[in-house]
Amino acid sequence: MIHDFDTHYWLARTPDGWISAEDHASYEPAFQRANRIRIEPLTSDAVRAILDADIPPGYTAFLRTDQYRQMNGTLVRWGYVLAVERGEWADPGREPIGGFEFRGKESPWVGLPIRDGFRAELCCWDGQVAFESSPNFSFAVTKEADCDLYKFFKVE
């Protein structure tokens, strides 16, 4: 689902083709069949960054939007979290995976332990991408059109 505040949206490649946040939720079973996930800008004024990951067999993907909202309702920070972890969960959309905690220049992941996988967050308030992983995952940054493309991959 795409909200009024969204600046980015997800797409997932499944064995039956691409699905997206336009007509699916990431807690639906169809999303769990995805073998590739992208988070792309919705509009031309959104942060020019794309997250892209192949989901290896045996791994589970989790998508979350982290929101920081003032008591008056103003959304002051939001970020798109992509987490990939080895293993199976009965209902991954209902797993409280936690999030990054931004402590100055450090961004430790606090939540679902990273044993074999990675966590990435597109921080829409400053355009940065936070990343933490087990040693067997990494990322590379290239260009796709006018966007920075963050490609996350498993190191074989």
Add this chain to the structure above:
Amino acid sequence: MAVVTKEYNGSGPTASTITHLKHRAADTYANDATNPVPKPTTTGYGWWKTIGLYADAGPDIYSDIKIYGGGAPSPAWTGATLHIGDETSDTYDQATGTVDGSGDEIVANHDQVTAKTDFFSTYTSLNMKTVGLTGGVATLGPLGAPQRISKYVFFQLTVTSAVAAGSLSNGTIYWRYSVTS
């Protein structure tokens, strides 16, 4: 799906959407100058406040709700401290005290709160307080009807004789939560 802050007042309680947490000498939520907390001879209290995060019906799933402050208010408060109850709860306990006098101290009088912490000096973006979801579940949603999604959070303003007359500067309170959509 709109997510707002509600304040809970009265015996019901009655939930009201707020944009400011106005500390008062009465169990009301309005952001105006009525029922100001009086300057005490030694120590006094605003009536404790009960708030929660509230969401519209919709397909989203919520998790990992936390609360924190934006640092010390500026100009700095003298003789005033905003405390947060260490416990969050699904059980409501109506605020008590003397109208236009002191509220009852929260630790001694609130059924759910056994300790309190200086909110602005303790809970920041580097150290958020975990609030939890209604019912103690790990995730909540999709919602079939609008409802409170967080546990109740309890605040109380403590003032001493050192407090200056008039309004205190505004502090900022933030919610942080995750959405699966």
